[in-house]
Each structure stands twice: as C-alpha cells, then as structure tokens.
Amino acid sequence: MLLINKLFAGGVAVPHRKNTAEMETVVMDTPSKVIIPMAQHSGPPCRPTVKKGDIVKVGQLIGDSDAYISAPIHSSVSGIVKRVEPMLYASGHLVISVEIEADNKQELSEDIKAPSVNNREQFIEAIRGSGLVGLGGAGFPSHVKLNPPKDKKIDYLIINGAECEPYITSDYRECIEFAPYIIKGIQLVLDMLEIPRAIIGIEDNKPKAISLLKEKSKNDSRISVYSLRSRYPQGAEKTLIYTVTGRKVPPGKLPADVGCLVFNVNSISFMAKYVETGIPLIKKRVTVDGPVVREPKNVEVLIGTSIGDVFEFSGGFLSKPYKVLMGGPMMGIAQYSLETSVIKNTNAILAFDKNEGDLPPETPCIRCGRCVAACPMNLLPHEINRFVMAGRYNELDKFHILDCIECGSCSYVCPAKRHLVQSIRLGKDAVRRNAKKA
Ligand code: SF4
Ligand code: SF4
Structure with missing residues (x-):
C-alpha cells in the first residue's frame, strides 16, 4: 500500500513536557464519594435513572437518554445515592448530577456480562x-x-x-x-x-x-x-x-x-x-502534572472523583496553584473549584503557578500575520478578533468562524498577546445563538 504522510499547513512547535511518559499508571483508591454529571458527551444530557436513597453497584446504569446522540452513564462505585440535583460541572455551569457515597465494597452490578457481538x-x-x-x-x-x-x-x-x-x-x-x-x-x-x-x-x-x-x-x-x-x-x-x-x-x-x-x-x-x-466506562486514565504538582503521574481514576482528590493522591501542591486546567495547556478548560469531577473525556488535570498560568495583557495587533500562518484551518484569526471586539457578530460567517477548532495556535504565536481563541469562542457562541434565533 502507498503510504501517505503529508504535512498539514500551519500549526506550532510546542514544548512537549511529557514528564510522566515513562511512569506506569497508578490505580487510585476508591474515593469516599463520587459526583457523576449527566452531561459527559456531545448531545443532550442523560436523565438520571436513580433517586436519593437508592443503593447502587459498580457498573449499574444511573443515567440514560432517548436521544440518538447521547451515551448512557454508569455508577463507578457501589454505595448509596445521596443527592440527585444540579451540581458544579467542569465547564463552570451547573449540571444535573448524581452524588454517590461509596461503601468501599466495589460490588459489581449483576447486569454486567460480556456482550454477544456477532455482527x-x-x-x-x-x-x-x-x-x-x-x-x-x-x-x-x-x-x-x-x-x-x-x-x-x-x-x-x-x-x-x-x-x-x-x-x-x-x-x-x-x-x-x-x-x-x-x-x-x-x-x-x-x-x-x-x-x-x-x-x-x-x-x-x-x-x-x-x-x-x-x-x-x-x-x-x-x-x-x-x-x-x-x-x-x-x-x-x-x-x-x-x-x-x-x-x-x-x-x-x-x-x-x-x-x-x-x-x-x-x-x-x-x-x-x-x-x-462487559464492564462499562467507569474509569479513566488521567495525567496529573504541572509545575506546582508535587508528584506528577498517570492515575487511573473512577469517573466522578473530584479533581481535588486526584491532586491529593498526587502528593498535593508545592504551592497554591494560580491556574488549574482540565485538559492540556492549549485547549484545556480552566477550573475555579477543585470540587469538579473527572468525567469520561478528562485526559489530564494540570496545575500552574502565576509564572506559567497568567494570561499576559493584550497590546494592539501589529498585523504581522503570524496567527494566519499558524492556523491549521486557514482562517484569519486577527480579523475575526477585530470583528468580535467590535460586536459585529452578524458578519462573522464570512470568516468561516465555525471552522475554528479552538486549537489556540493563533494565540500561542501572537507577539501582541491578543486573546484570539477566547474571542473566537465568544464569536462562535454568538453565531450559533443567531442561527438558533433565525
Ligand atoms: S499574530 Fe497577533 S499581532 Fe500578528 S496579526 Fe495576528 S493578532 Fe495581529
Ligand atoms: S484557534 Fe481557531 S483560529 Fe486559532 S489557529 Fe486554531 S483553528 Fe485557527
């Protein structure tokens, strides 16, 4: 077969800092409680199938949806359901979630069996x-x-x-x-x-x-x-x-x-x-790293464990973190509480000091074009930024703003430290809202 290995346009050379690459995954103990959000996928959130006081087992279904673009959610621990209500989510919103107090027995649900897969x-x-x-x-x-x-x-x-x-x-x-x-x-x-x-x-x-x-x-x-x-x-x-x-x-x-x-x-x-x-998705490997983490490592974590507990398992902090991210430094989401839970697609939690975590102040665009050269989607980030800052949301479509993958390459290379990807996110939200209204 002819092998193709093309070079994509744009992109940036970032430092790798794969400090934990050669560290074998460590399994974290069962936490005393988990908070499992019902929105862990694209598409509408699941509807809880358990209520306060229910006894649940590991792998038991606790949330589901009739929507096609959705995925069921299972308990990662055995224990008792303490709360079913909106709770803090990684995005900063409140999302309906199920809190389960673990009984530390980790009894597997009787429903679990290897599926029959013949077609x-x-x-x-x-x-x-x-x-x-x-x-x-x-x-x-x-x-x-x-x-x-x-x-x-x-x-x-x-x-x-x-x-x-x-x-x-x-x-x-x-x-x-x-x-x-x-x-x-x-x-x-x-x-x-x-x-x-x-x-x-x-x-x-x-x-x-x-x-x-x-x-x-x-x-x-x-x-x-x-x-x-x-x-x-x-x-x-x-x-x-x-x-x-x-x-x-x-x-x-x-x-x-x-x-x-x-x-x-x-x-x-x-x-x-x-x-x-037949064991459903109830755990996740998470890279725990960053300059203020005492013992960086890869941790196998039960879904719903708080990020605070995972940092604690990694030796805690060397100093008070200035910024905590869920995800990588290029695309991760800043967290303002250590109470938020690890969810299905959490692949890293990182903690930074002020030196690395601070967002530098913006200065005026010098029209150097570096953001354009770095954009893998061939967009014009400086122009989108200009239109968003001017509130000209109705004109953003012509810049194909929805094609932006929010990779942050433009912000990374900008010598004026423009908050490009942040403004593009705002612009995308406005365009989607307008489309919904229309
Ligand atoms: S990289 Fe920054 S300064 Fe250069 S054109 Fe883009 S927004 Fe302007
Ligand atoms: S964040 Fe969007 S505009 Fe910026 S480089 Fe990535 S794809 Fe291009």
Missing part, C-alpha cells in the same frame, strides 16, 4: 450500552460514529495516538500498557464494519509506542502504523486525516464524508476490553 448491529448496540464516548477529549458518542450514513463508504479507520498537547501522556501509556487491546479493538471495528484498512498515527516523539504497535500489528496486513511529525495540532481530527490520507474534510463536513472514521487509541482499546468483560 455490526450487535457491535454498535454493545458499544452504545458501554457508554463509550470519544476519550481523546471530544466526548462524541462512539456508537453514533460507528454508524455512519449508509451512503458514506468508509475505507479508512484512523486511530489517533498523536497526543500533541504538552504534558499529556494518557494515550501514550495506553499504547505502552495495552497495545494488544488497541490492535484487538482495531480488528473488531475492521471486521464488524467491513473497513479494508486501518492507520495508527503517532507523533515521532513517541518512538517506543510506534515500534511496539508495529510489532503487535505485524501479522495483520490491514493495519499500518505511521510516525507523524511532532507539530501541534497534529492530533486534531481534520489535520490527522489530511496527514495520513491526503484527504481534506470540507468545512461543515465530517470525517465520514471523506471515507474516514477516527477513534482515539484509548477509545479503540476500551472497545476490545468491553467486549471481553
């Missing part, structure tokens, strides 16, 4: 039941991805192991610790969806993961492993597709429109584990 329909149904969403950060329900419209012929399964954000090593550890499951998961999807080939894309700063996956996949000619240039945002879906297939996903279109399905390495590995055990 495409059974496979998709099983993955829906597992509660799997994109574990790379997007949170898109995986069963929906596995079921593209009938008229879209998929000829590439692409596995995203790029992990281009600084600090985060959660995907890398999955490659090192669970490579056989990644390969099994790929083979499952190839077989069930009758896709002819798969490409695993990993940045070239992870040579051990690349050689391990090459070794584990050597007997399956359908699977190739690509070593990709280390350049942020290599792991963004559209840039990855272009890099490994040469295909461009048009604005407003999806990977399936160009014959591709993309899954994160953790997601594909989970599929194989789920088919083997």
